Amino acid sequence: MRRSLALCYHLTAALLLLAFLHAPLAGAQPLPWQLCDSAAGNYTEGSAYQANIRALAGGLPRNASASPALFAKGAAGAAPDAVYALALCRGDTNASSCAACVAAAFRNAQQLCAFNRHATMFDDPCILRYSGQDFLANVTDNSGRFVAFNGNNVSAGAAAAAFDAASGRLVNATADYAAGDPTRRFGTGEEGYDATYPKIYSLAQCTPDMEAADCRSCLRDIIEKFTPQYFVGKPGGRVFGVRCNFRFETYSFFSGRPLLQLPDVLPPAPAPAPAAAEEERTRNRTGLILAITLPIVAALLLISTCVCFWRRRKSAERKPSVPLPSTNPDDIQSIDSLLLDLSTLRAATDNFAESNKLGEGGFGAVYKGVLSEGEEIAVKRLSQSSTQGIEELKTELVLVAKLQHKNLVRLLGVCLEGQEKLLVYEYMPNRSLDTVLFGTFHRRFLYESTSSSDRFLVVPLADAEKSRGLDWGKRLKIVNGVARGLQYLHEDSQLRIVHRDLKASNVLLDSDCNPKISDFGLAKLFGWDQSQAVTSHIAGT
Ligand SMILES: *[C@@H]1O[C@H](CO)[C@@H](O)[C@H](O)[C@H]1NC(C)=O
Numbered sequence: 001m002r003r004s005l006a007l008c009y010h011l012t013a014a015l016l017l018l019a020f021l022h023a024p025l026a027g028a029q030p031l032p033w034q035l036c037d038s039a040a041g042n043y044t045e046g047s048a049y050q051a052n053i054r055a056l057a058g059g060l061p062r063n064a065s066a067s068p069a070l071f072a073k074g075a076a077g078a079a080p081d082a083v084y085a086l087a088l089c090r091g092d093t094n095a096s097s098c099a100a101c102v103a104a105a106f107r108n109a110q111q112l113c114a115f116n117r118h119a120t121m122f123d124d125p126c127i128l129r130y131s132g133q134d135f136l137a138n139v140t141d142n143s144g145r146f147v148a149f150n151g152n153n154v155s156a157g158a159a160a161a162a163f164d165a166a167s168g169r170l171v172n173a174t175a176d177y178a179a180g181d182p183t184r185r186f187g188t189g190e191e192g193y194d195a196t197y198p199k200i201y202s203l204a205q206c207t208p209d210m211e212a213a214d215c216r217s218c219l220r221d222i223i224e225k226f227t228p229q230y231f232v233g234k235p236g237g238r239v240f241g242v243r244c245n246f247r248f249e250t251y252s253f254f255s256g257r258p259l260l261q262l263p264d265v266l267p268p269a270p271a272p273a274p275a276a277a278e279e280e281r282t283r284n285r286t287g288l289i290l291a292i293t294l295p296i297v298a299a300l301l302l303i304s305t306c307v308c309f310w311r312r313r314k315s316a317e318r319k320p321s322v323p324l325p326s327t328n329p330d331d332i333q334s335i336d337s338l339l340l341d342l343s344t345l346r347a348a349t350d351n352f353a354e355s356n357k358l359g360e361g362g363f364g365a366v367y368k369g370v371l372s373e374g375e376e377i378a379v380k381r382l383s384q385s386s387t388q389g390i391e392e393l394k395t396e397l398v399l400v401a402k403l404q405h406k407n408l409v410r411l412l413g414v415c416l417e418g419q420e421k422l423l424v425y426e427y428m429p430n431r432s433l434d435t436v437l438f439g440t441f442h443r444r445f446l447y448e449s450t451s452s453s454d455r456f457l458v459v460p461l462a463d464a465e466k467s468r469g470l471d472w473g474k475r476l477k478i479v480n481g482v483a484r485g486l487q488y489l490h491e492d493s494q495l496r497i498v499h500r501d502l503k504a505s506n507v508l509l510d511s512d513c514n515p516k517i518s519d520f521g522l523a524k525l526f527g528w529d530q531s532q533a534v535t536s537h538i539a540g541t
């Protein structure tokens with residue numbers, strides 16, 4: 001009975017994984033975003049410049065959070081080691097989170113822009129810059145900006161233009177509101193739009209030491225400069241500058257009520273053709289039917305699987321038990337048969353070219369490769385700093401090579417030459433579940449100029465098109481497959497393994513959307529008769 005409960009648990013866990021992932025993901029690209037300027041010079045460990053940065057890090061968070069506009073400027077030390085800094089928190093933030101953000105920004109800057117005299121951090125909810133140049137008095141200097149936009153498209157043609165007009169109007173009105181705020185130079189706004197995007201939200205802010213006209217012109221400058229080029233047809237975008245910034249989204253991202261409420265826009269939607277209206281009604285009805293039947297189907301599925309399993313378990317109890325796994329020399333032999341040459345893998349991955357990189361796993365990067373016979377492979381290159389020792393590694397290899405199940409990623413080969421530790425897996429063309437649900441997590445600098453050091457970044461949110469491609473049939477198949485893979489790992493394999501890091505990025509999909517669980521790097525071996533284990537440390541997610 002305990003076993004059947006365990007399968008219910010697997011299935012429920014897999015269902016929860018998928019249900020949870022269906023929720024929209026805000027801001028896939030994690031902040032902070034840093035602009036490091038190594039051309040402006042470096043300081044050294046223990047230097048007066050470093051001490052001055054630390055002095056500012058000690059005082060500026062408190063000064064910013066204590067000011068009514070959540071803003072502080074400061075200087076420490078004397079030339080040539082003087083450091084100037086500016087910190088601004090978002091107007092909808094409270095003092096404690098402002099202080100915490102500025103303190104963290106100082107820490108992050110010293111790590112991410114290690115030893116650079118000039119560094120800028122754009123974080124949530126604060127902005128920090130420090131520099132050896134006195135930039136504090138020049139309120140028109142907004143150089144070094146970060147531009148990011150939602151990689152999705154609103155829709156094709158005229159509808160996108162209507163959206164752009166509506167979001168542009170809101171962004172401009174919010175900028176005017178911010179410029180007109182005499183103490184904080186801060187504004188938030190909201191505007192009702194249509195059925196797909198019920199509301200558009202926006203935010204604009206300048207440093208409060210600016211005059212209204214300077215603030216307006218700073219905002220106008222970044223709106224005019226970047227909107228036509230990067231935000232056309234985009235459901236969200238932002239420009240971060242040290243002096244002024246703005247952002248718009250189709251979801252709420254600020255706290256409190258919007259300071260500005262624009263009247264609802266209802267773009268002149270073409271009257272739906274009768275056939276289209278009928279189709280729309282059918283779609284709505286299908287949605288309703290799905291909403292009602294799916295939970296029932298899921299519950300029935302759970303119950304029937306549990307019953308099936310319980311029966312199977314009863315009959316299995318009569319079978320003789322499987323022999324105990326051994327750690328005999330055969331294991332090492334099976335590794336030998338998997339060994340591949342480093343030169344083969346270098347050729348297959350184009351010498352681990354950045355363009356072949358599929359992602360970054362817990363233990364290192366993963367590259368796509370093509371063997372000379374044309375077979376596609378995924379090569380996991382364990383980072384040299386990995387704490388995994390050679391014995392642990394061998395354990396992993398033996399384990400993975402032994403595990404053969406259609407819902408587990410297959411290990412094809414390994415390479416252990418010199419410093420290189422490489423694992424070769426079968427290649428999964430549909431990549432991982434999270435990329436299918438959310439779109440690829442990618443960081444693309446479209447443009448980088450050394451003079452102004454503006455940066456551009458694509459921030460994809462939940463990729464509506466792609467996740468819509470994952471219909472309920474496929475979702476169910478994925479849930480079932482993940483549960484089967486887990487059941488095999490936990491109970492049906494000779495070795496009992498608790499994955500301990502099961503998440504969407506560890507579920508890979510083949511070309512038919514069959515899920516395969518990957519990354520057994522954290523797997524822990526269980527004894528045959530052990531159904532419980534106490535572990536003293538937390539690993540993975
Ligand atoms: C600062 O250090 C970075 C590497 O840490 C180097 O690339 C850069 O050239 C240095 N800048 C100067 C001005 O020396």
Ligand SMILES: *[C@@H]1O[C@H](CO)[C@@H](O)[C@H](O)[C@H]1NC(C)=O
Nearest residue numbers: 055056059060063073074075
């Ligand atoms: C913080 O404000 C106090 C009082 O105005 C000032 O004396 C101090 O220098 C400021 N600290 C920094 C780091 O700017």
Ligand SMILES: *[C@@H]1O[C@H](CO)[C@@H](O)[C@H](O)[C@H]1NC(C)=O
Nearest residue numbers: 092093094095096097098255
């Ligand atoms: C400040 O804001 C943070 C995050 O929004 C919240 O968790 C915290 O409780 C707030 N603190 C106070 C004192 O209101």
Ligand SMILES: *[C@@H]1O[C@H](CO)[C@@H](O)[C@H](O)[C@H]1NC(C)=O
Nearest residue numbers: 135137138139140141142143
């Ligand atoms: C202020 O900064 C702007 C932009 O970097 C620059 O063009 C201008 O000359 C600066 N003004 C002063 C007084 O330094």
Ligand SMILES: *[C@@H]1O[C@H](CO)[C@@H](O)[C@H](O)[C@H]1NC(C)=O
Nearest residue numbers: 151152153154233439463465
């Ligand atoms: C949005 O449109 C651009 C240009 O037409 C295209 O390159 C991009 O792939 C589209 N993005 C999505 C998520 O469909």
Ligand SMILES: *[C@@H]1O[C@H](CO)[C@@H](O)[C@H](O)[C@H]1NC(C)=O
Nearest residue numbers: 164165168169172220223224
């Ligand atoms: C918003 O302001 C910018 C800059 O002044 C202007 O170019 C644009 O046309 C305005 N957009 C709308 C929709 O009013």
